[in-house]
Amino acid sequence: MASMVAGLVAARGLVAQAAAPPSPGGPTADEALQRLLAGNQRFMKGETTSPRRAPDDFRPLAAGQRPMATILGCADSRVAPELLFDQGVGDLFIVRVAGNVVGGGGALVKGSIEYGVAELGVPLVIVLGHSECGAVKAAIKHMDDRDPLPGAIGELVNRIRPAVTKASGMPGDRLSNAIRANVAIGVKTLQGLQPIIAPAVKRGQIKVVGALYDLRTGGVTLTA
Numbered sequence: 001m002a003s004m005v006a007g008l009v010a011a012r013g014l015v016a017q018a019a020a021p022p023s024p025g026g027p028t029a030d031e032a033l034q035r036l037l038a039g040n041q042r043f044m045k046g047e048t049t050s051p052r053r054a055p056d057d058f059r060p061l062a063a064g065q066r067p068m069a070t071i072l073g074c075a076d077s078r079v080a081p082e083l084l085f086d087q088g089v090g091d092l093f094i095v096r097v098a099g100n101v102v103g104g105g106g107a108l109v110k111g112s113i114e115y116g117v118a119e120l121g122v123p124l125v126i127v128l129g130h131s132e133c134g135a136v137k138a139a140i141k142h143m144d145d146r147d148p149l150p151g152a153i154g155e156l157v158n159r160i161r162p163a164v165t166k167a168s169g170m171p172g173d174r175l176s177n178a179i180r181a182n183v184a185i186g187v188k189t190l191q192g193l194q195p196i197i198a199p200a201v202k203r204g205q206i207k208v209v210g211a212l213y214d215l216r217t218g219g220v221t222l223t224a
Contacts, residue, residue: 019117019118019121019196019197019199019200019205019206020117020118020119020120020121021121026066026068026121026123027068027123028123029123029124029206029207030207032068032069032123032124033069033124033126033207033209035068035087036069036085036087036126036220037220039085039086039087040084040085040086040218040219040220042086043083043084043085043086043218044217044218044219048083048086049086050086050088051086051087051088051091052088052089052090052091053088053089057088057089057090058089061089061090065090065093065120066090066120066121067090067091067092067093067116067120067122068091068092068122068123068124069091069092069093069122069123069124069125069126070092070093070094070095070113070116070117070120070122070124070125070126071092071093071094071095071125071126071128072095072096072097072100072102072109072113072125072126072127072128072186072190073094073095073096073100073128073130074096074097074098074099074100074128074129074130074133074135075096075097075098076098076130076133076134078130078215079096079128079130079213079215081094081128082094084213084218084220085220093116093120093122095109095112095113095116097109098134098135098156099133099135099136099139099156099157099159099160099182100127100128100129100133100182100183100186101135101156101159101160101182101186102127102185102186102189102190103159103162103185103186103189104155104158104159105159110193113125113190113193113197114193114196114197117196117197117200117206118196122206123205123206123207124206124207124209125190125197125206125207125208125209126208126209126210126211127183127186127187127190127208127209127210127211128183128210128211128212128213128220129179129180129182129183129186129210129211129212129213129223130179130212130213130214130215131176131179131212131213131214131215131216132175132215133175133179133182135156135157135160136160136163136164136175136178136179136182137175138153138157138160139157139158139160139161139163139164139178140164140174140175140178142154142157143161143164160178160182162181162185163178163179163181163182163184163185164178164181166178166181166184166185167180167181179212180212180223183210183211183212183223184210184223186210187208187209187210187223190208191208209222209223210222210223211223
């Protein structure tokens with residue numbers, strides 16, 4: 001956390017449109033994506049190598065981090081990116097929020113993703129949805145029942161309403177369609193997010209893609 005705060009302070013002097021250059025010798029967006037998909041294949045087959053997870057692996061990273069990807073994933077306890085991509089400490093910069101919501105996530109979500117691009121130089125951003133997403137289920141139920149939800153839950157599911165609406169009338173399973181639409185909306189929002197991510201995407205400096213994790217099979221498939 002201290003290194004993140006220091007980085008944020010330093011970021012005030014950056015030109016807003018600039019993204020940090022990729023780390024020397026680090027993977028490109030395509031290479032990072034292939035590494036993650038290969039790790040997911042190991043996970044699916046039960047052949048994980050569980051790299052860099054011992055206490056000794058953390059010490060070299062105490063002075064700084066250079067992850068190869070940012071993952072915006074759901075807070076669901078069954079969706080742990082390091083595990084399902086078979087990655088170790090320092091590989092992934094992870095932002096998790098129920099429903100993997102981008103729009104309406106405010107500075108905490110968008111700012112965290114921008115930090116990964118502007119300060120850490122990640123070449124790849126993945127919006128990761130998953131099957132049987134409870135937040136999307138809640139949004140569907142809330143829209144159908146038109147019932148009030150307690151606390152801030154109502155505000156959260158309202159952020160997913162556009163995906164439910166977009167999926168209405170599509171052939172196939174309503175929940176699966178809404179989950180996929182929610183990921184697509186998140187990808188589009190990030191690709192157009194000024195002043196950091198959109199210019200970096202346009203320059204080809206980073207890629208923003210969508211993916212879905214299947215809780216039953218353990219597989220990850222790209223969606224956008």
